[in-house]
Amino acid sequence: DAGITQSPRHKVTETGTPVTLRCHQTENHRYMYWYRQDPGHGLRLIHYSYGVKDTDKGEVSDGYSVSRSKTEDFLLTLESATSSQTSVYFCAISPGTSGGSYNEQFFGPGTRLTVL
Amino acid sequence: AQSVTQPDIHITVSEGASLELRCNYSYGATPYLFWYVQSPGQGLQLLLKYFSGDTLVQGIKGFEAEFKRSQSSFNLRKPSVHWSDAAEYFCASGRGATNKLIFGTGTLLAVQP
Numbered sequence: 017d018a019g020i021t022q023s024p025r026h027k028v029t030e031t032g033t034p035v036t037l038r039c040h041q042t043e044n045h046r047y048m049y050w051y052r053q054d055p056g057h058g059l060r061l062i063h064y065s066y067g068v069k070d071t072d073k074g075e076v077s078d079g080y081s082v083s084r085s086k087t088e089d090f091l092l093t094l095e096s097a098t099s100s101q102t103s104v105y106f107c108a109i110s111p112g113t114s115g116g117s118y119n120e121q122f123f124g125p126g127t128r129l130t131v132l
Numbered sequence: 133a134q135s136v137t138q139p140d141i142h143i144t145v146s147e148g149a150s151l152e153l154r155c156n157y158s159y160g161a162t163p164y165l166f167w168y169v170q171s172p173g174q175g176l177q178l179l180l181k182y183f184s185g186d187t188l189v190q191g192i193k194g195f196e197a198e199f200k201r202s203q204s205s206f207n208l209r210k211p212s213v214h215w216s217d218a219a220e221y222f223c224a225s226g227r228g229a230t231n232k233l234i235f236g237t238g239t240l241l242a243v244q245p
Contacts, residue, residue, distance in 0.1 A: 047231055058222060058235035059176075066230055074232070106175060110231045120166060121233060123175040 020124035035094040039107030047110040048090040052103040097131045138236035153208040155223030164226035165206040
Protein backbone atom coordinates (compact mmCIF):
# COMPACT_ATOMS: atom_id res chain seq x y z
CA ASP A 17 0.00 0.00 0.00
CA ALA A 18 1.10 3.52 -0.76
CA GLY A 19 2.32 5.39 2.30
CA ILE A 20 -0.45 7.91 2.81
CA THR A 21 -1.86 8.97 6.14
CA GLN A 22 -4.58 11.47 6.91
CA SER A 23 -5.21 13.24 10.19
CA PRO A 24 -7.48 13.48 11.96
CA ARG A 25 -9.54 10.49 10.84
CA HIS A 26 -12.69 11.89 12.43
CA LYS A 27 -13.60 15.40 13.45
CA VAL A 28 -16.71 17.14 14.68
CA THR A 29 -16.70 20.92 14.67
CA GLU A 30 -19.08 23.83 14.80
CA THR A 31 -20.16 26.18 12.06
CA GLY A 32 -17.81 29.12 11.66
CA THR A 33 -14.71 27.49 13.11
CA PRO A 34 -11.54 26.94 11.08
CA VAL A 35 -10.51 23.37 10.36
CA THR A 36 -7.28 21.97 8.93
CA LEU A 37 -6.90 18.47 7.57
CA ARG A 38 -3.48 16.98 6.97
CA CYS A 39 -2.27 14.55 4.35
CA HIS A 40 1.16 13.03 4.73
CA GLN A 41 2.96 10.81 2.21
CA THR A 42 6.17 8.82 2.36
CA GLU A 43 6.34 8.06 -1.38
CA ASN A 44 7.94 11.32 -2.52
CA HIS A 45 5.27 11.65 -5.22
CA ARG A 46 4.98 14.94 -7.04
CA TYR A 47 1.22 15.26 -7.20
CA MET A 48 -1.19 15.45 -4.28
CA TYR A 49 -4.95 15.92 -4.35
CA TRP A 50 -7.85 16.61 -2.04
CA TYR A 51 -11.29 15.19 -2.86
CA ARG A 52 -14.57 15.20 -1.05
CA GLN A 53 -17.01 12.30 -1.24
CA ASP A 54 -20.74 12.82 -0.90
CA PRO A 55 -23.60 10.40 -1.62
CA GLY A 56 -24.79 10.71 -5.20
CA HIS A 57 -21.76 12.74 -6.25
CA GLY A 58 -18.88 10.30 -6.17
CA LEU A 59 -15.57 12.02 -5.52
CA ARG A 60 -15.03 15.62 -6.52
CA LEU A 61 -11.69 17.37 -6.70
CA ILE A 62 -11.22 20.29 -4.33
CA HIS A 63 -7.60 21.33 -4.89
CA TYR A 64 -4.44 19.71 -6.08
CA SER A 65 -0.71 20.31 -5.95
CA TYR A 66 1.91 19.66 -8.61
CA GLY A 67 4.89 20.52 -6.46
CA VAL A 68 6.01 22.36 -3.35
CA LYS A 69 4.17 25.67 -3.18
CA ASP A 70 2.43 24.87 -6.51
CA THR A 71 -1.30 24.39 -6.16
CA ASP A 72 -4.42 24.86 -8.23
CA LYS A 73 -8.18 24.71 -7.87
CA GLY A 74 -10.41 21.78 -8.62
CA GLU A 75 -14.11 21.73 -9.40
CA VAL A 76 -15.39 22.44 -5.85
CA SER A 77 -12.78 24.77 -4.37
CA ASP A 78 -15.01 27.49 -2.89
CA GLY A 79 -14.55 27.72 0.89
CA TYR A 80 -11.31 25.72 0.86
CA SER A 81 -7.65 26.62 0.73
CA VAL A 82 -4.53 24.45 0.59
CA SER A 83 -0.85 24.67 1.27
CA ARG A 84 2.14 22.53 0.48
CA SER A 85 5.39 23.66 2.08
CA LYS A 86 7.05 20.23 1.90
CA THR A 87 6.81 17.42 -0.62
CA GLU A 88 5.32 15.08 1.93
CA ASP A 89 2.58 17.27 3.40
CA PHE A 90 -0.56 18.74 1.84
CA LEU A 91 -2.92 20.67 4.09
CA LEU A 92 -6.57 21.42 3.43
CA THR A 93 -8.10 24.33 5.37
CA LEU A 94 -11.71 25.26 5.79
CA GLU A 95 -11.45 28.90 6.83
CA SER A 96 -14.95 29.03 8.31
CA ALA A 97 -16.65 25.65 8.27
CA THR A 98 -20.26 25.37 7.11
CA SER A 99 -22.70 22.48 7.36
CA SER A 100 -22.44 21.97 3.58
CA GLN A 101 -18.81 20.97 4.13
CA THR A 102 -19.82 17.94 6.16
CA SER A 103 -18.30 15.17 4.08
CA VAL A 104 -15.63 12.52 3.84
CA TYR A 105 -12.35 13.95 2.62
CA PHE A 106 -9.81 11.89 0.76
CA CYS A 107 -6.23 12.70 -0.05
CA ALA A 108 -4.56 11.09 -3.05
CA ILE A 109 -1.04 11.03 -4.44
CA SER A 110 0.43 10.29 -7.84
CA PRO A 111 3.90 10.23 -9.32
CA GLY A 112 2.49 11.81 -12.47
CA THR A 113 3.18 10.77 -16.02
CA SER A 114 6.35 8.90 -16.75
CA GLY A 115 7.61 7.08 -19.82
CA GLY A 116 4.39 7.82 -21.70
CA SER A 117 2.33 6.16 -18.99
CA TYR A 118 -0.41 7.87 -17.05
CA ASN A 119 0.09 6.93 -13.46
CA GLU A 120 -2.82 6.22 -11.23
CA GLN A 121 -3.68 7.94 -7.99
CA PHE A 122 -3.32 6.24 -4.62
CA PHE A 123 -5.79 7.17 -1.94
CA GLY A 124 -5.53 7.69 1.78
CA PRO A 125 -8.00 6.27 4.33
CA GLY A 126 -10.15 9.41 4.49
CA THR A 127 -11.25 11.92 7.13
CA ARG A 128 -14.87 12.09 8.18
CA LEU A 129 -15.76 15.70 9.00
CA THR A 130 -19.02 16.74 10.59
CA VAL A 131 -19.91 20.41 10.86
CA LEU A 132 -22.72 21.10 13.31
CA ALA B 133 -16.85 19.19 -20.40
CA GLN B 134 -15.39 15.85 -19.54
CA SER B 135 -17.75 13.55 -17.64
CA VAL B 136 -18.06 9.97 -16.45
CA THR B 137 -21.45 8.27 -16.11
CA GLN B 138 -22.28 5.16 -14.15
CA PRO B 139 -25.93 4.47 -14.98
CA ASP B 140 -26.53 1.92 -12.24
CA ILE B 141 -26.65 3.30 -8.70
CA HIS B 142 -27.25 -0.07 -7.06
CA ILE B 143 -26.88 -3.63 -8.33
CA THR B 144 -27.62 -6.92 -6.57
CA VAL B 145 -26.22 -10.22 -7.83
CA SER B 146 -26.14 -13.72 -6.44
CA GLU B 147 -22.85 -15.20 -5.33
CA GLY B 148 -21.30 -17.12 -8.20
CA ALA B 149 -23.16 -15.14 -10.86
CA SER B 150 -21.42 -13.00 -13.44
CA LEU B 151 -21.16 -9.24 -13.05
CA GLU B 152 -20.98 -6.29 -15.41
CA LEU B 153 -20.82 -2.70 -14.18
CA ARG B 154 -21.32 -0.01 -16.76
CA CYS B 155 -19.25 3.12 -17.30
CA ASN B 156 -19.54 5.69 -20.06
CA TYR B 157 -17.18 8.60 -20.57
CA SER B 158 -17.16 11.73 -22.62
CA TYR B 159 -13.79 13.05 -23.66
CA GLY B 160 -12.54 14.24 -27.00
CA ALA B 161 -9.06 12.79 -26.87
CA THR B 162 -7.83 9.34 -25.92
CA PRO B 163 -9.07 8.81 -22.40
CA TYR B 164 -7.22 7.36 -19.47
CA LEU B 165 -9.68 5.18 -17.61
CA PHE B 166 -9.68 3.58 -14.19
CA TRP B 167 -11.86 1.43 -11.99
CA TYR B 168 -11.58 1.77 -8.22
CA VAL B 169 -13.29 -0.19 -5.45
CA GLN B 170 -14.23 1.12 -2.02
CA SER B 171 -15.17 -1.15 0.86
CA PRO B 172 -17.27 0.40 3.66
CA GLY B 173 -15.27 2.89 5.71
CA GLN B 174 -12.19 2.45 3.56
CA GLY B 175 -10.27 4.40 0.98
CA LEU B 176 -10.26 3.62 -2.73
CA GLN B 177 -8.26 0.76 -4.20
CA LEU B 178 -7.32 0.60 -7.86
CA LEU B 179 -8.73 -2.44 -9.67
CA LEU B 180 -7.41 -1.75 -13.16
CA LYS B 181 -6.47 0.96 -15.62
CA TYR B 182 -6.46 1.60 -19.34
CA PHE B 183 -4.09 3.95 -21.11
CA SER B 184 -3.70 2.52 -24.61
CA GLY B 185 -3.10 -0.74 -26.45
CA ASP B 186 -5.07 -3.89 -25.79
CA THR B 187 -8.67 -2.91 -25.15
CA LEU B 188 -9.26 -5.76 -22.70
CA VAL B 189 -7.42 -5.12 -19.47
CA GLN B 190 -7.00 -7.44 -16.54
CA GLY B 191 -7.03 -6.25 -12.97
CA ILE B 192 -6.79 -7.53 -9.46
CA LYS B 193 -9.31 -9.80 -7.72
CA GLY B 194 -10.33 -11.44 -11.02
CA PHE B 195 -11.79 -8.29 -12.57
CA GLU B 196 -11.42 -7.22 -16.18
CA ALA B 197 -12.65 -4.28 -18.22
CA GLU B 198 -13.07 -3.65 -21.91
CA PHE B 199 -12.55 -0.30 -23.59
CA LYS B 200 -14.92 0.30 -26.49
CA ARG B 201 -14.25 3.57 -28.23
CA SER B 202 -17.31 3.28 -30.51
CA GLN B 203 -19.57 3.10 -27.46
CA SER B 204 -17.54 5.42 -25.21
CA SER B 205 -17.64 2.68 -22.61
CA PHE B 206 -15.32 1.00 -20.16
CA ASN B 207 -17.40 -1.69 -18.48
CA LEU B 208 -16.11 -3.75 -15.59
CA ARG B 209 -16.72 -7.51 -15.55
CA LYS B 210 -16.18 -10.51 -13.34
CA PRO B 211 -17.23 -14.03 -14.33
CA SER B 212 -18.11 -15.24 -10.83
CA VAL B 213 -18.84 -12.89 -7.95
CA HIS B 214 -17.78 -13.63 -4.38
CA TRP B 215 -19.47 -12.29 -1.26
CA SER B 216 -16.32 -10.28 -0.53
CA ASP B 217 -16.88 -8.28 -3.75
CA ALA B 218 -19.72 -6.38 -2.10
CA ALA B 219 -18.52 -2.76 -2.18
CA GLU B 220 -18.91 0.47 -4.09
CA TYR B 221 -17.24 0.71 -7.48
CA PHE B 222 -16.11 3.91 -9.12
CA CYS B 223 -15.14 4.54 -12.71
CA ALA B 224 -12.82 7.49 -13.35
CA SER B 225 -11.28 9.28 -16.29
CA GLY B 226 -7.98 11.12 -16.20
CA ARG B 227 -6.95 14.12 -18.18
CA GLY B 228 -3.94 16.28 -18.76
CA ALA B 229 -0.45 16.22 -17.36
CA THR B 230 -1.73 16.96 -13.86
CA ASN B 231 -3.46 13.57 -13.57
CA LYS B 232 -6.73 15.10 -12.41
CA LEU B 233 -9.49 12.51 -12.23
CA ILE B 234 -13.19 12.86 -12.97
CA PHE B 235 -15.21 10.24 -11.10
CA GLY B 236 -18.55 8.70 -11.81
CA THR B 237 -21.11 8.67 -9.03
CA GLY B 238 -20.42 5.05 -8.18
CA THR B 239 -22.29 1.74 -8.27
CA LEU B 240 -23.06 -0.03 -5.02
CA LEU B 241 -22.82 -3.79 -5.40
CA ALA B 242 -24.68 -6.13 -3.08
CA VAL B 243 -24.04 -9.88 -3.20
CA GLN B 244 -26.77 -12.31 -2.20
CA PRO B 245 -25.82 -15.71 -0.78
